[in-house]
Each structure stands twice: as C-alpha cells, then as structure tokens.
Amino acid sequence: MKAKPFGLVTVTLLFAFPLFAETSLSLAISSLPEAKLTFAQSFTFPFLQGDSPLVKDNNIKFGLNAEMTPISMNLLGNVVLTPVAFFELSAGGMLGSGWIINLFGSELYGIGLNRPNDHGYTSVDGSAFDGFFGEGHVGGAVQFDLAALVPGEWNHVVFRSYHEIGYKMYSRAEEGDSWFYENDDGENQNGWNYYASYLAGYRMPIFLDTVALLAEIEKYLYNTPGGDQWGDSLGRWTFGLLTNFTFSRKFSCALLTQFRTLRNYTNYAYSDQDNLFYRYRNLDSGDPRTFSFYRAVLVLNYRLGTNDG
Numbered sequence: 001m002k003a004k005p006f007g008l009v010t011v012t013l014l015f016a017f018p019l020f021a022e023t024s025l026s027l028a029i030s031s032l033p034e035a036k037l038t039f040a041q042s043f044t045f046p047f048l049q050g051d052s053p054l055v056k057d058n059n060i061k062f063g064l065n066a067e068m069t070p071i072s073m074n075l076l077g078n079v080v081l082t083p084v085a086f087f088e089l090s091a092g093g094m095l096g097s098g099w100i101i102n103l104f105g106s107e108l109y110g111i112g113l114n115r116p117n118d119h120g121y122t123s124v125d126g127s128a129f130d131g132f133f134g135e136g137h138v139g140g141a142v143q144f145d146l147a148a149l150v151p152g153e154w155n156h157v158v159f160r161s162y163h164e165i166g167y168k169m170y171s172r173a174e175e176g177d178s179w180f181y182e183n184d185d186g187e188n189q190n191g192w193n194y195y196a197s198y199l200a201g202y203r204m205p206i207f208l209d210t211v212a213l214l215a216e217i218e219k220y221l222y223n224t225p226g227g228d229q230w231g232d233s234l235g236r237w238t239f240g241l242l243t244n245f246t247f248s249r250k251f252s253c254a255l256l257t258q259f260r261t262l263r264n265y266t267n268y269a270y271s272d273q274d275n276l277f278y279r280y281r282n283l284d285s286g287d288p289r290t291f292s293f294y295r296a297v298l299v300l301n302y303r304l305g306t307n308d309g
Helices: none
Strands: 019-032 035-047 059-069 074-086 088-096 100-103 108-109 111-114 120-126 134-146 156-170 178-181 191-203 208-220 235-245 249-264 287-309
Touching: 059 088
Parallel strands: none
Antiparallel strands: 019 035, 019 287, 035 059, 059 074, 074 088, 088 134, 100 108, 111 120, 111 178, 134 156, 156 191, 191 208, 208 235, 235 249, 249 287
C-alpha cells in the first residue's frame, strides 16, 4: 500500500457519528459554604485527522452542562477544537440566575447588585430570579506531555497553559454598577475579563493517577474611574495542589487545596466583622498584596455512560 504524504489530513463531517460520547455527574463541595452539582454531556468528533502523530487524534468536542448550587442554577455550553496535539481553541458561554438564602445567620448572595448602605458597608440589592447572569468567552491552550516524545506509562509529565478573554454581565446592572454572583466578592461589573491558568503535573498508572500544581489569575479589563484606589485592575491569583484518585472506570474524585492573593488595604482588614464596601478601601501601594488560605475542594465524579464511536 502506498504511504500517504506527510501532512495529508482527512476532513470528517460533523454529522458523522461521534468518536466518543460521555455523560457524567459530579458533585463539588468545599470548606467554604458552597456546593455544586453538575450534569455534563459531551460529544467528540474526529476532525481534520491525518497520519502524523501531531494530527492523528485531532477532534472537535461539544459540551453542554447543567449546574445547580444552593443559590443558583446555570446552563453552560462550549466547543473545543484540537487542530494539533499541543494546541486547543475553545469558545463557550453560560446563562444563569440565582437567589439569596440565610445560612446559620449569614446571607449567601446568589445574585444581586452590590451597593453600600448608609453606614458604608456592603449590602445586596436583589431578589430571587430578578435578572440573569451571562458570560461568553474565547480561549486557547498550549499543552505538552513528555510521553509523546518518550513513550512510557510512567513518563506522563504534563504542562498546560490556558488563556481566555470573556465578557460577563448581569442584566440588572447599569454601567459602573457592581454585582454579586454565586456569593463571590461582589466586585464584578458588566465588562471584559482576562483569565489564565497554568498547570504542571505528573500522571501515573496507579490509584493516585494525577498530582499537579495549578496557578490561576483573573484580571478585570474595564477601567473604573478611581479604581486605582482599591486596586480594581490588580490581578487576582489563586495557587493550588491538585490530586486525583481513580477508583474505577466510572468513579473518580479530586482534591484541590487552594491559596490566593488578596489586596492589602490601609483602612480595612479581612477579619473585620463589618464588611466595608470595597470602593471605600484604600490599597497599600507599597505592599499591595497579601497571601492567605482560600479553600479545600472535593470533587466526586461519576460517569453515567460512555459511547466509544
């Protein structure tokens, strides 16, 4: 049989049967008062595949997730294109809404505007399903696995760098308004954001199959007047240790322990009982960041069904 030329690729129509389909259910709980149940469905199609090791596994993957937390519900969709083994392009979006609950004397804000009260402290202006949260993004990832160059089941030293530009919005918010979603810090605004993650890890053919270091950064790209006072555009870093355990082909769990940077203020301490509205805080320009423990997250994942082409 005559060998095919290097670089020759085969275009596969998206209407063909998927190479791989998966349905999964996952539960994430953390040391913070938060939990998330996710139902995920994905379909992977072969796309622009060729004979070269760099393109033989090319594919395009479509995913649809439904999420539920104690204070919100979301619907997410995304598509990931792998045009070559070491690179991915992705795009996706999310639509959701939330509500407010009182848990052990503390309010958890699913959704709502963040406005200072008469005393200058953070307060929420919102009610159940009074608006919707929307997000859309495009991103790209560069990734590497040592086993691709040095084959062997113990040679999976992996690296991944992902970068994303996205737009987030809350339908009730006007220009310059701050808002909460899923009990975050309430410092969001309608506008563009930058997110990146960096992972370095080792995959093993044993029960503890992955150990990795993960760093993430999120940076607001909107220019709020006076934002330098409270460090609005200062990047928020999170660092974590990730371990994954595979119990069977269907069931696995991951444990992520995270630390994060916080902005350091001259007139506010995070231990204060009264939460001063963030735009009234003054960033310490000489020492703008502090570092503290964030949370521990346990994720239980169960594969409900798979279909290999």
